[in-house]
Amino acid sequence: MKILVVNAGSSSLKYQLIDMKDESVIAKGNCERIGIDGKITHKTFDGRKYEEECSFPTHTEAFEKLVEVLTTGDAAVISSMSEIGAVGHRIVQGAEVFTKTTIVTDEVIDKIDDLADLAPVHNHAHALALRACKKVIPESVPQVVVFDTAFHQTMPPKAYMFGMPYECYEKYHVRKYGFHGTSHRFVSMKLGEVLNRNLADMKIVSCHLGNGSSITAIDGGKSVDTSMGFTPLDGIIMGTRSGSVDPSAVEFVQNKMGFTPSEMSDYLNKKSGFLGISGQYSDNRDITSAAEHGDKRSQLVTEMLTYEIKKYIGSYAAAMNGLDAVIFTGGIGENAPEVRKAVCENMEYLGIKLDSSANDGMKGELKRISTDDSHVQVWVVPTNEELLIARDTLEITGLDKNA
Numbered sequence: 001m002k003i004l005v006v007n008a009g010s011s012s013l014k015y016q017l018i019d020m021k022d023e024s025v026i027a028k029g030n031c032e033r034i035g036i037d038g039k040i041t042h043k044t045f046d047g048r049k050y051e052e053e054c055s056f057p058t059h060t061e062a063f064e065k066l067v068e069v070l071t072t073g074d075a076a077v078i079s080s081m082s083e084i085g086a087v088g089h090r091i092v093q094g095a096e097v098f099t100k101t102t103i104v105t106d107e108v109i110d111k112i113d114d115l116a117d118l119a120p121v122h123n124h125a126h127a128l129a130l131r132a133c134k135k136v137i138p139e140s141v142p143q144v145v146v147f148d149t150a151f152h153q154t155m156p157p158k159a160y161m162f163g164m165p166y167e168c169y170e171k172y173h174v175r176k177y178g179f180h181g182t183s184h185r186f187v188s189m190k191l192g193e194v195l196n197r198n199l200a201d202m203k204i205v206s207c208h209l210g211n212g213s214s215i216t217a218i219d220g221g222k223s224v225d226t227s228m229g230f231t232p233l234d235g236i237i238m239g240t241r242s243g244s245v246d247p248s249a250v251e252f253v254q255n256k257m258g259f260t261p262s263e264m265s266d267y268l269n270k271k272s273g274f275l276g277i278s279g280q281y282s283d284n285r286d287i288t289s290a291a292e293h294g295d296k297r298s299q300l301v302t303e304m305l306t307y308e309i310k311k312y313i314g315s316y317a318a319a320m321n322g323l324d325a326v327i328f329t330g331g332i333g334e335n336a337p338e339v340r341k342a343v344c345e346n347m348e349y350l351g352i353k354l355d356s357s358a359n360d361g362m363k364g365e366l367k368r369i370s371t372d373d374s375h376v377q378v379w380v381v382p383t384n385e386e387l388l389i390a391r392d393t394l395e396i397t398g399l400d401k402n403a
Contacts (some may be wrong), residue, residue: 001403002026002083003390007090008129010121011035013062017070017077017084018390020401025386027070027077031062038062042069050075059125059132067136085403087133087143088393090182090385091126093119094147095173101150101392104130104143112145118173119231144393151181154222159319162230176234178226180208180330184216186388187329187381192221194366195325195377203320205313208383209332209339211239211282215309217316225319227312233269236308237301239282242272243308277301284332284339306342313343317350323376326352328369329383335363344370344378351375 001021007014013031018024029042029050038056043049050069056062071080078084089104095115102108113127126145133143152160160176161169168174184206192199199221206216213236216226227235237243245268254264275282278298281290284305290298317323327333328340337359344354353374358367362380370378394401 001085001394001399001401002078003393004084004087005090005386005389005393006087006129006133007386008059008126010125013059013066013129015066016386016390018387020085020390020394023387023390027075029066029069031056031065034059034062040065040069042075044075044077048075059129060135063129063132063136081138081141084137084141085399086141086393086397087137088389089126089130089133089143089145090389091145091147092122092149092179093177094149095177096153098145098147099150099153101144101146101396103396104134104145108145109134118177142397142399144389144396146182146389146392148179148181149177151185152176152178152216152223152226155224155226159225174230176226176229178214178216178223179228179232180212180214180216181223182385182388183208183329183383184214184218184223184226186385187327187383188218188221190366190381191325191327191379194379194381202324203317203322204325204327205316205323206327206329207309207313207333207343208330209309209328209336210330212241213238213330213332215312215316217320219320225316236312237277237304238273239284240270240273240275242268242276274301274305277304284336288336288338302339302342306339309339309343310347313347314350323350325377325379328378328380334365334380334382337362340369340378340380352378354378 003018003020005016005018011034016028017026019026025045027044029040032039034056038054040054041051054065067081069075070078091112093115095118097111109127109130112123116124162174187206188199188204204218206218208214212232214226214228217224233241235243250264259267274287278287278301281287287298287301291302313326332339340359341354344352353371355369355371359369364382366381368377368379
């Protein structure tokens with residue numbers, strides 16, 4: 001059974017074709033610059049590559065090109081779309097409407113689009129992509145949506161409510177939603193599998209660190225708190241996002257700069273974070289290199305990042321009344337040993353002892369990086385959101401993975 005996993009953005013359409021018999025990736029690629037000029041990059045499991053500049057006025061043309069490269073030409077991997085059993089889509093915001101993986105219907109697409117106010121950059125684009133996919137993919141092929149926010153719907157009100165008048169929640173659905181839920185769910189499940197332990201008996205802090213980052217407290221396999229809030233802007237400092245800021249400071253800067261609310265949001269989302277503090281870099285690899293060469297502002301970025309992560313780990317351990325494991329995942333979490341080291345330093349009081357020989361230089365591997373006598377285990381667990389989407393799709397459709 002082959003499942004196509006789709007992650008659509010406002011101007012992109014990333015995809016993976018996965019063989020569920022052994023969960024291997026058959027092909028993956030990206031349709032870029034939709035609505036601008038257009039380009040597709042495509043790579044197969046055996047190393048064949050295909051690139052083309054092409055016109056993508058809408059997501060429909062992108063899906064048509066996706067089908068074309070999968071089924072025809074030198075980089076084809078299937079003879080027709082009839083070989084695909086189902087399509088799984090990543091959706092950023094499901095709010096309180098969608099608390100679990102769901103089969104796609106026209107009504108479901110409309111509801112996803114209705115939530116665009118809560119995720120203006122993502123949800124309308126998801127809806128456009130879903131409608132485009134329905135035009136291109138045979139109607140007999142079931143389609144499924146998996147929500148980033150669904151995993152966090154287990155948070156109690158004391159964790160997701162803001163200290164604003166209750167009417168803001170009742171009328172406008174203003175609350176903490178959290179994101180990266182698919183990643184946090186995957187890595188926590190993977191750790192339970194590796195340790196041969198029931199997640200119901202574990203307290204985990206999962207650190208998904210990348211250009212966008214979030215920290216999640218997972219108690220008994222369920223999210224009980226997370227750092228991102230109403231939008232992915234909240235929480236720790238990120239590539240171009242500020243993370244948590246005093247709202248009065250936001251108003252103060254907006255007035256001083258003469259920004260509209262939209263311009264201020266853009267300032268916080270696209271010009272802040274690593275980029276805003278360093279003045280040059282939004283990528284942690286560049287930050288690390290500059291810091292090693294003595295750049296003070298890049299050093300400050302790393303200090304801020306690791307300090308904030310450390311605080312979340314401590315606070316979530318307190319909230320859960322204990323801690324069994326810390327997970328590092330995402331582009332930074334998996335590939336930045338210096339960040340992991342700085343976070344875990346001086347955490348012995350909490351039971352964390354880092355094994356420097358295991359951590360130093362280690363990138364992109366599933367590996368324990370704490371010492372044998374560390375009360376809290378520390379692991380690097382590479383995330384695989386696409387695989388979890390494929391697994392969810394297989395489960396909800398009831399298809400046979402060996403078909």
